[in-house]
Amino acid sequence: MASMMFTDCSSSTTARLLPFRHNPLLCRNNGVVSLRRLINLSSPRSLRLHSSSSLSPSPTASLATETPAKVIDGKSVAKQIRDEINAEVARMKDAIGIVPGLAVILVGDRKDSATYVRNKKKACDSVGINSFEVRLPEDSTEQEVLKFISGFNDDSSVHGILVQLPLPPHMNEQNILNAVSIEKDVDGFHPLNIGRLAMRGRDPLFVPCTPKGCIELLHRYGVPIKGKRAVVIGRSNIVGMPAALLLQREDATISIVHSRTKNPEEITRQADIIISAVGQPNMVRGSWIKPGAVIIDVGINPVEDEKSPRGYRLVGDVCYEEASQIASAITPVTGGVGPMTIAMLLSNTLVSAKRVHNFQ
Amino acid sequence: MASMMFTDCSSSTTARLLPFRHNPLLCRNNGVVSLRRLINLSSPRSLRLHSSSSLSPSPTASLATETPAKVIDGKSVAKQIRDEINAEVARMKDAIGIVPGLAVILVGDRKDSATYVRNKKKACDSVGINSFEVRLPEDSTEQEVLKFISGFNDDSSVHGILVQLPLPPHMNEQNILNAVSIEKDVDGFHPLNIGRLAMRGRDPLFVPCTPKGCIELLHRYGVPIKGKRAVVIGRSNIVGMPAALLLQREDATISIVHSRTKNPEEITRQADIIISAVGQPNMVRGSWIKPGAVIIDVGINPVEDEKSPRGYRLVGDVCYEEASQIASAITPVTGGVGPMTIAMLLSNTLVSAKRVHNFQ
Known part of the structure; x- marks a missing residue:
């Protein structure tokens, strides 16, 4: 891109x-x-x-x-959406004591990836979503990454998991992304989500963030x-x-x-x-x-x-x-x-937390 | 249609x-x-x-x-494909003693559905694929249908499972279709298959029969x-x-x-x-x-x-x-x-059996 x-x-x-x-x-x-x-x-x-x-x-x-x-003006619309999410997160916390959580896994030392991850953390903070961050060295094994994904899959305080791409070349991206529980795939890239997006009468659990952002701009x-x-x-x-x-x-x-x-x-x-x-x-x-x-x-x-x-x-x-x-x-x-894009990531994390806790 | x-x-x-x-x-x-x-x-x-x-x-x-x-001339191309499948089924049987098997579940008394199922059985016979058929009365429960699907999922002589649609109105079609193991979904309608079909760099396990037939005609x-x-x-x-x-x-x-x-x-x-x-x-x-x-x-x-x-x-x-x-x-x-369409169903069943038995 x-x-x-x-x-x-x-x-x-x-x-x-x-x-x-x-x-x-x-x-x-x-x-x-x-x-x-x-x-x-x-x-x-x-x-x-x-x-x-x-x-x-x-x-x-x-x-x-x-x-x-x-x-x-995407900047202004994104701000408006973040304000709405902020209000929803507060309402949820007040009502049922649950705070949505987003986990981000970063492998390696790419500066651009580190910046993206930092921006996501900031964005979470700004709307009251908990953020969890794991930084692993470039030479980590696939198994180590999978272990952290598995941990976040089982962690009820985490409602969205995001593996920052690209991964180091020695790792199989597909294996790692497939390990993310579909219920926490806030990126919406799982083939099951894409299949549901393509099919009439089916609904994806999550819509990929950037395209969702595009459509949201048209709507707004x-x-x-x-x-x-x-x-x-x-x-x-x-x-x-x-x-x-x-x-x-x-x-x-x-x-x-x-x-x-x-x-x-x-x-x-x-x-x-x-x-x-x-x-x-x-x-x-x-x-x-x-x-x-x-x-x-x-x-x-x-x-x-x-x-x-x-x-x-x-x-x-x-x-x-x-x-x-x-x-x-x-x-x-x-x-x-x-x-x-980041506003939609926050939105997907909120959607996930609401779904798990059946909060309307 | x-x-x-x-x-x-x-x-x-x-x-x-x-x-x-x-x-x-x-x-x-x-x-x-x-x-x-x-x-x-x-x-x-x-x-x-x-x-x-x-x-x-x-x-x-x-x-x-x-x-x-x-x-x-789809009729003639389909005949040619069936001949090719016939030869492959025979080669597989000779080499590893395995015969591909297709299970069809028919619920109710619709005449058109009964005709389709009969045609599928005939087509299987014509290429040497084993066919298994279950006919259930119109007033069967969803649970009964699911029981048969589960049985076929576990049956190693069955490589493809097909639930004839439409189902009686009291059944949840999505629940029933989702119960078919993705490895045996020879119809290719599972959202995971559709997602893989949509994504670059991914491959579906099965391609839906009618569209596959359309593209095959263009190729041939x-x-x-x-x-x-x-x-x-x-x-x-x-x-x-x-x-x-x-x-x-x-x-x-x-x-x-x-x-x-x-x-x-x-x-x-x-x-x-x-x-x-x-x-x-x-x-x-x-x-x-x-x-x-x-x-x-x-x-x-x-x-x-x-x-x-x-x-x-x-x-x-x-x-x-x-x-x-x-x-x-x-x-x-x-x-x-x-x-x-039926030729592609047979093709998908053969593909499934080859994949399970790692037969090239």
Whole structure:
């Protein structure tokens, strides 16, 4: 998801030449927005776009649009959800004396994994969920990890178990994930959960956190799903595939675009709702988007940025500058889907504790 | 799947007026083939179609096409597969003395169910698979059914267990199906199997028989799947949904059309491969089909036919007369997907016995 590719859909050179609000529409020629495509867009908002391909940016390019897309503020929604969870945790504790608990197992010394685990602990603290943490050295055996999982499976104060991925290469990820009790699989990645998600008339115990967060954003922003065309870009087990299953459960008509799809742009342009989760920076250009579509961008990709002290900045799968002029609503990167994932993990832990204790 | 709807996409009145090979193109006005749509089709086979809506059929209608679609002969492929299974069963018996066994449980007196069970027994006999049958009266308890399932779960001579559906209304179908050991779930309907089918890098123990049969037909007829657009019409747990998952596993770009889809015709017309499983007679008209598409028609629907001694005949979801002039290949109804389902059941039973005995 965080492949280190360096492309950029904005052009600071061009930006100085154009009378834009703040973002240029033109992009470097990696998936060029062609003039023909742009003028073919018949926008319900009278969007009129004129552009040319832009390795050699043209001063004749111009943009006229009525309103830019509404920003889907994941950070603010996640905060709201955490407040709701906080209230529920307090209500449960008052009523039956039970506090939900989440256990996280971290193996090895990866800095990014350590940061994720720390953030999860903080998030638990912020809503009153107990957190349990096990840190094991890189050279631990599979058996040692399994022993801790087994302990948490049997521990009634633990309602969710999360093994931070990736695991060291000498471990069998499938064996370890399968050892987590399905009743505590708050990640929702167990095949039994995915099967139930796919089947009509069945319900999963847990819905995977990131796709659940995507749908929750659509709900909270009142985006209708039933009967809409939805295109999911990417078919990973953790985002794309379950996101498509969730959209179908809500009666969207889904298409799944992936690396073998021959005409991703054409298919994506039919979508009322786009969820992109491929880890390709700025892959989805303005020309891929139907005017008025709603875009949920799951990608978080580093791209080179000399101006940043870190030398890079984070962008989504979708070229925000272009998309925000065509879509009716879009998640930013960062502050879009990202904060929702942890909020949904807390939600799943609460759901689990309520289910075990039959608390409504 | 066998809803009793009476529509007809052929018109014997019209047929007499037109210079067709043997089938009329015009249809009663249930999903009208519009002139505009037909002439908009740009066929790689120089297909030129002229039609008008046809409750009052027009003598000006005409058809010119180079070659009709290839008929995908499921009956013959199923026979070939049964021969292959027969040879494998014999080889296994010779090598390790094991004969695969399939147990079928039938509850109640439904004639159609009794016929299905009889056909399964005959099919087992024809390939040398042992069959075990339990017939229970309509007023049996759930507990009695569960007792037999438990017995077959423990019986090492049984490698597949099948509970004939539908069960009497006083029984909980989910409880009963869940009781079948996943290692013997030759129907492949267990959520764990479906989950594995959906997930990349996982493999189901069994693939549901009818969708497996659909894909097998595509394989045996050399139809390329990778990178193709595939539209599945219908999202049932037993056909549509797993068929879509299977196509995606083979790198098709899938779209799933269902009852809430607003423009099924437009989406279906984008497909290189169509699998239809909705139980709506002749719903998919010629105008829904891209010239050269391959069509797998799972529907088996009775339609009124005064000329038939039974008063009805069986047709598919797809209007065969029209589709066969536009598609490059199509399954007939009957003799298409139908015979493949039982062949795949036998195949799954053999797969199960081989797995248990580690026989390659």
